[in-house]
Amino acid sequence: MAIHCLTQRKGGFGRIDVDVLQGCSRLPRNAPTRWNFTSRIVSTVANNYDGLLQTFENIIADTTMDDDTLDCAKGFVRKLEDFEFVFMLYTYEQIFSETDVVFDIVQQRAMDVLYCKNRIESLLAFVKEKRSEGAFQAIYAKTADLTSDPRDEPMRKRRLTQLQDPQVRYRNLYMAILDNILEQIPQHFSNLESMLFLELVNPGKFDDMRRVFPEEAFQSVLKSYGHHFDSGRLRSELQVLYSDQDLQGNRGKLCDYLVFLKDMELDSAMPQLYKLFSLVATIGATSAGVERSFSCLKRLKSYTRNTMGQGRLSSLALLAIERTLVKSFEKTPSWYDRVTDHFLEKERRAEFT
Known part of the structure; x- marks a missing residue:
């Protein structure tokens, strides 16, 4: 984000920033390989809109600032006072506030497929709820209060592409954004059902699966990778895992189970179980580490x-x-x-x- 060029070039910005932004003394950096950093920037700018605007106005009024810094500050003020920019800012901010939570859940509970599926369905319901006239009017009114309603702009000053009623144009834009999100999320998680077998090695559910064997998840692994497994022996080895506390131990990570099975030479005694753990270990979820690579x-x-x-x-x-x-x-x-x-x-x- 261009703001960082300004903060690094002029130390005075940092001092004003701390005083005005009410606890937000630093804007997150935008990394091209980290899409979730973009949502953090959107959230930070939206939540500190007034403070940022005041900061840039203070820079413009500061006679000690150099010309490049003043030009940057004026550009940011124009952007923060632009109706379309602010409208898009708060449109995406209301969505990112929910998608960021789901992103973290999918990362931390990747093997709890049913829970992840339910959270994704809740996310879709949330977006559908925002795709309403009332939600649009709230964003439009908030943007108009912060900037100026484009309907108040004289017709002769509007560009040819903006001759229609501004509210109609922004309503179409708002609905198109949410329609695109509603289309992309199901496509992105379309294969989630086929990953149900991840629950077979979810340590948090071993007690439940000891009482009731997870037949649906078991059939999921056979459907996708059945030619790699001996189904009867895999079922038996899983039942041993669910009932043997010593075998479960206090290992919370998948890699710990793999190391334990290998060190204790159980990979040859329970080959189907070791193969299943190895399979799950090779299926990577989207993560910050992957995004950086x-x-x-x-x-x-x-x-x-x-x-x-x-x-x-x-x-x-x-x-x-x-x-x-x-x-x-x-x-x-x-x-x-x-x-x-x-x-x-x-x-x-x-x-x-």
């Missing part, structure tokens, strides 16, 4: 785009492409010594004398 192919494409005119197939690219071969070399005891010796034979590029 990029595929090797994307890194190589970016590398080749940035090295036009140079030898594209450099050692770094080769290491990424031939990583399987490199892994096999690393198992050789003398591998690192050979690499070090080869490096020492190269001529020094930098002159230190």
Whole structure:
């Protein structure tokens, strides 16, 4: 977000920011690989709208500010006083306040598929509730109070695209945004039903599943991955897991169970159970760690785009492409010594004398 350019360039902004924003002394950074950071920025700006506007006005009135800082502050004031910007800000803010909660729940309770499904259905019901005339009028009136109602603007000053009744245009925009969200959420979680088998290894439900075997979740894993399992033996091993307190232990993480089974050599005694834990461990949920990462192919494409005119197939690219071969070399005891010796034979590029 451009505000950070201003905060880093002029220390005075930070001092005014602390005084005016009532406890919000810092705006979250916008990261292109972290979509949830965008929602945090929207929420912060919406909740501190008056403070931000006052902050930028204070900067404009400060005679010690340089020209670049003043231009940035004036631009932000124009944006914060723009009806369409503020209308979109509060339209998305009311949705993000709910979607952020669901996002966290899906991350923290990924194996409780039924609970996640119910929360997603509640989210859809919430969005449908906001898709109403009353909800639109509330956003429109709030925006008009903070800026100015575009219906009060003379007809001759409106652009050709805004000749229709402004309220009708913004109603259509509001409904289109919510319709898009209502369409995208079910598509994004369309495969949730097929992931019901994740509940089979949910430690929080072991006691319940000991009393009543989770037949629906069991059939889910057979439907998707049945050719990888011996169904009869898998059922027996799951029943042992649900009833054996020593086997359950106090392990709350999936990786802890995998390590325990491997260390105790139970992976061979209970191969179907170990295979199920391994399967669930390979199914990653969307997370901040995943959002921060990029595929090797994307890194190589970016590398080749940035090295036009140079030898594209450099050692770094080769290491990424031939990583399987490199892994096999690393198992050789003398591998690192050979690499070090080869490096020492190269001529020094930098002159230190």
